[in-house]
Amino acid sequence: MTTISDxxxxxxxxxxxxxxxxxGLRRVRWWRVVVLGVLAVYFLVxxxxxFWFTLYTPxxxxxxxxxxxxxxxxxxxxxxxxxxxxxxxxxxxxLYLLLVPAMIAVQLRLPKLxxxxxxxxxxxxxxxxxxxxxGVQTVLGWGLDQDPGTPLFQLAADLQNQSFPLILPIxxxxxxxxxxxxxxxxxxxxxxxxxxxEASRGLGASWPVTIWRAxxxxxxxxxxxxxxxxxxxxxxxxTISSILQFLPxxxxxxxxxxxxxxxxxxxxVSLLSLLLSWAVLFLVSFLGGRRAVGRPDRSS
Amino acid sequence: xxxxxxxxxxxxxxxxxxxxxxxxxxxxxxxxxxLAGFDLALAPGELVAMLGPSGxxxxxxxxxxxxxxxxxxGAVSLDGVDLTPLPANKRDMGMVFQSYSLFPHLTAxxxxxxxxxxxxxxxxxxxxxxxxxxxxxxxxGMAGRYPHQLSGGQQQRxxxxxxxxxRPKVLLLDEPLSALDAxxxxxxxxxxxxxQQEFGITTLFVTHDQEEALxxxxxxxxxxxxxLEQCAAPAELYDRPATAFVAQFVGTMNHLxxxxxxxxxxxxADRELPVDGAxxxxxxxxxxxxxxxxxxxxxAAEASAAGRPGEGxxxxxxxxxxxxxxxxxxxxxxxxxxxxxxxxxVEFPVGSAVRLAPAPRPxxxxxxx
Numbered sequence: 001m002t003t004i005s006d007x008x009x010x011x012x013x014x015x016x017x018x019x020x021x022x023x024g025l026r027r028v029r030w031w032r033v034v035v036l037g038v039l040a041v042y043f044l045v046x047x048x049x050x051f052w053f054t055l056y057t058p059x060x061x062x063x064x065x066x067x068x069x070x071x072x073x074x075x076x077x078x079x080x081x082x083x084x085x086x087x088x089x090x091x092x093x094x095l096y097l098l099l100v101p102a103m104i105a106v107q108l109r110l111p112k113l114x115x116x117x118x119x120x121x122x123x124x125x126x127x128x129x130x131x132x133x134x135g136v137q138t139v140l141g142w143g144l145d146q147d148p149g150t151p152l153f154q155l156a157a158d159l160q161n162q163s164f165p166l167i168l169p170i171x172x173x174x175x176x177x178x179x180x181x182x183x184x185x186x187x188x189x190x191x192x193x194x195x196x197x198e199a200s201r202g203l204g205a206s207w208p209v210t211i212w213r214a215x216x217x218x219x220x221x222x223x224x225x226x227x228x229x230x231x232x233x234x235x236x237x238x239t240i241s242s243i244l245q246f247l248p249x250x251x252x253x254x255x256x257x258x259x260x261x262x263x264x265x266x267x268x269v270s271l272l273s274l275l276l277s278w279a280v281l282f283l284v285s286f287l288g289g290r291r292a293v294g295r296p297d298r299s300s
Numbered sequence: 301x302x303x304x305x306x307x308x309x310x311x312x313x314x315x316x317x318x319x320x321x322x323x324x325x326x327x328x329x330x331x332x333x334x335l336a337g338f339d340l341a342l343a344p345g346e347l348v349a350m351l352g353p354s355g356x357x358x359x360x361x362x363x364x365x366x367x368x369x370x371x372x373x374g375a376v377s378l379d380g381v382d383l384t385p386l387p388a389n390k391r392d393m394g395m396v397f398q399s400y401s402l403f404p405h406l407t408a409x410x411x412x413x414x415x416x417x418x419x420x421x422x423x424x425x426x427x428x429x430x431x432x433x434x435x436x437x438x439x440x441g442m443a444g445r446y447p448h449q450l451s452g453g454q455q456q457r458x459x460x461x462x463x464x465x466x467r468p469k470v471l472l473l474d475e476p477l478s479a480l481d482a483x484x485x486x487x488x489x490x491x492x493x494x495x496q497q498e499f500g501i502t503t504l505f506v507t508h509d510q511e512e513a514l515x516x517x518x519x520x521x522x523x524x525x526x527x528l529e530q531c532a533a534p535a536e537l538y539d540r541p542a543t544a545f546v547a548q549f550v551g552t553m554n555h556l557x558x559x560x561x562x563x564x565x566x567x568x569a570d571r572e573l574p575v576d577g578a579x580x581x582x583x584x585x586x587x588x589x590x591x592x593x594x595x596x597x598x599x600a601a602e603a604s605a606a607g608r609p610g611e612g613x614x615x616x617x618x619x620x621x622x623x624x625x626x627x628x629x630x631x632x633x634x635x636x637x638x639x640x641x642x643x644x645x646v647e648f649p650v651g652s653a654v655r656l657a658p659a660p661r662p663x664x665x666x667x668x669x
Contacts, residue, residue, distance in 0.1 A: 192399055198368050199401040201388040203415035203466055210389075213414075217405040 047271070054268040067268035074265060080252035083164065087248060088234035090169040092227050095180050098173070100223075103184055104215065107193050121181035124174050129239040136171055137244065165246050175240075176233050180226040187222020191215075224284050232277055249273070317345030317502045318379045318469045320365070325374035327360050327526075334360040335371070336526035342470075345500040347493070348531070349513035352523035353549070358506045359474060361523075365504060366472050367391045378469055394463030398475040400455045402447040408434060408458045409443030415466035433461040436495060453484035460492065464499065471496065471503040477512065489516055510550055514538065522546045540576075544666040547589050554595060554636045556656070557609075558588040558665065566665055569610025569656040576662035586665040588658075592625060595638035596657040597648055610656045612636070614648050628654055 055063050071077055099121075106113050143156025159167040193215065200214035201207075216223070238250045247255070253266050325338040334357040342348050350358040363369040365376050367388030376383045383391055402411045412433055413426035421429070430443055437457040447455055456476055463471060473492070477485045493516050496503050507513050513520045514534040521531040522545075530542040541547035548555075558568030560582050564575040568588040580586060600611045612630035624645035628636045636656060640648075648654055 191404070192401070195397055195399050195401040196403065198366075198388070199395070199397065199403070199462075200414070201368070202366055202391075202393060202395045203462070204389050204392070204418045205414075206389055209418065214403055218403070220405075 047274075050267045050271055054264045054271065057264075067264040068272065070265055071269050071272070076247065076252050077269070080247055080249045083247070084235055084249040086164060087168050087172065088231045090166075091172040091176060091234055092230050094169055095173050095176055095226075095230060096223065099177070099180055099184060100211075100216075100219075103181075103188060104193065104211065107188060108197060118181070118185075121177050123177075125178045127174075129175065129237075130243070132171065132174070133240045133243045136167065136240075140167065140244075160244070162246065165244070167244065168241060168246060168248070171240055172230070172234055172237065175237070176230040179229040179233065183226030183229060184219065184222045187219040190222075191218045228281055228284060231280070235273065235277065317343075317500045319344050320470050320502050320504065321375075321377045321380075322361060322365065323375050323377070325361060325364060325376075326372045327357070327364065327369065328372055333526050335364075335374075338374070338523070338526060338528055340521055340528055340531060342502050342504065344502055345497075346518045347496055347503040347505060347516060349505045349507055349517035349520045350523055351507060351510055351513040351520050351550075352529075354508060356523040357526040358508075358523050362472055362474055362504060362506045365470070366393050366395050392466065392469045393472055394466055394468030394470070395472040395474065396456065396459045396463050396476040398478055400447065400452065400459070400479070402450075402455055402458055402462070404447050406446075407443060408439065408445050408447070408450065408461075411447070411458055412443075412462045412465045414462060419466070429465060430461070433465055434458070436464075437461045438491065451484075452480050453488060456480065456488060457491075460495070464495070464501075468501065471499075471501050473503065473505040475506055475508065478507070478509070485512075492516070514550070520550075522549060524549075541664065542577075544589065544664055547664050552592055552637060554590045554592065555587040555634070555666075556590060556630075556636060556658075557632065557634060557668070558586050560584045560586060560665070566663065568663075569658055570608065571610070571658055571660075573658060573660060574662045575665055577664055579665065580667050585668045587668050589664045589666065590636075590658055592637040592639040593623075594659040594661060595636060596659065597626065597628070597638055597640060597654045598657050599648070600653040600655040608655075612654060612656075614650050614652050614654055617645060617648075617650055626654075628656065630656075 054067050055065065057064065102117065106117050140156050140160060143152045143159075146153040146156075159165065159170075196214050196218065197210055200210040205213065234248075236250060237248075238254070241248050242251045242254070253269050320342040322338060322340045325335045326333070327335040334355075336357075338357065338361055340348065340350075340361070350361060352358050360369060364371050367383070367386060367390075371384065374384075402408075403414065406414065409427065409430040412430035413421075416426045416429060427443075431440075434440060434443055434457075437460050439454060439457050439461065442450070442454070442458075447458070450458065456479075459476070476492070477488055480488065489512060505513070505517065514537070517534060519531055519533055520537050522529040522537065524545050530537060530546045532540075532542070537546065538551055541550060547553055556568050558566045560575070560580055561567045561572060562582060564579045565572050566575050566579070566586060566588055567573075568590075573588070608631070610630070612628045614626050615629050615635070616627040618625040618627070619642065620639075622642060623639045624642045626638050626640060626645055626648055628638060630636060638656070
């Protein structure tokens, strides 16, 4: 720093004086423990009980990890998981292709439309999935009422393809809209979008390059949290897919999983999927956090 | 256009000054006319500061030059080539913004390399350039730092290096110092000027700080309500303001009551002074504009302190170093400021009765309304 003549401190580290309030803080800590304890009981007891249920067979008084082994060989497990992951990814892609340009355009050029976009994005929150799916079913029914071979019939049939029902991501985009919108909105609020865009444009970047290199990297945490919420939502969604008679993961757990020995398979699968989503969550937030702080210079 | 003598346009970093011309710019936002026929011409390598009260259109003009906004009417041209239809990313301008504008996800070095990367410069060459430019702006060895690890002043230094990295034809500075504290602002002011002269790059600089404008620029363009009021070298602007607005806006100005007493003559503080520029008809009540340094003081008799024109009482003495600024309240309630050499100012302590003694030089007058 020898050449720097600025004397202002760069990102000074502050250490709050904690000692003075030591006594008050101790009381606060005590309450924290109580609150945390109550929450832990609330969340962990059901999980622990489920785990116990999957291990212990009361009739024979035996413990066994067998249900965890069975699930991978259970019929339809792999297919349903893969289908759900694919649906989730397609949902996220469609969602962001629609939402990111719309939100950037509104922020930069049409700030007056922001309340409109915001209320539109919140509508699905008050929309009951059952009402939504009944509507969707009716519309798909119109298509199937056509003569086979007509484009409308074909479209309705393709949308309901059993191995990859495109109608699900389309409906999920609507349902996930509020969550993705909120995540992106908080991401956008933390950056000075207008200045970033103008700085990038001024340096010679076209619009697509500006979005890709200057805007999206700074929305990363918002994009990530929106994607995680969407993924979780798709994995847990049951009403719509089961009424439309598809067999993604959630429906499979209920239908086929329960048919297995002593009903231990379904809770075992649920627990495992919970653990997996946590792992993804931790991984993503760890990667996101680390890259935001100090990313190795890969461009040079 | 008067070309002001400035540092010769050197070829320090491969850039060469170009001439920039803004002609007949009009821009309205709803009912507000931000620009109403604005003209300005910059000679190659010249630094021109646009100065004016907020809302006078100076930032709008800069954004139109950068291509972030389009004029309703008028044109921007570089070396005679019309730029108006070109989008911002095709204009080869370097801009430094008022707010911190570094890309938060990139290091200082990568920020500087952003423009060259778009121009397909190799990674090794970009790193070398970035190191060189960061050194130029006093940030040697800081290429690996992220913006959030830098102070405000350091961020603006990197922003300047980033703007220079694309070898811009014109450098645009949009109040780059206004978010910084006073000390850093002074240092950076001198460095921007040094670098600008070293590169010989034509520079347009927006500021609302007249001291900044007067100390940095080859010429200062004073704007008012979307139009150019006067564009001249700082000394000329200060000593020979073209209009009353410029006179009042630049520097400190006294407004003393006076009366036109003849062809281009005005009576103020019991003296007759020649009038510079427009002069109303004889007998008109006017305000006479006088700089504090062209007002001298003489002792007056205590008894007459409240009565005769141009006499009053010293209310306040502000020590400024070599000079002291004395604030005098006249009999009619107007206040006048006079700058006296400090050794003479002690002759007029606070409370003493004084008479104003304007220097016998031509003055500007405005009708009292």
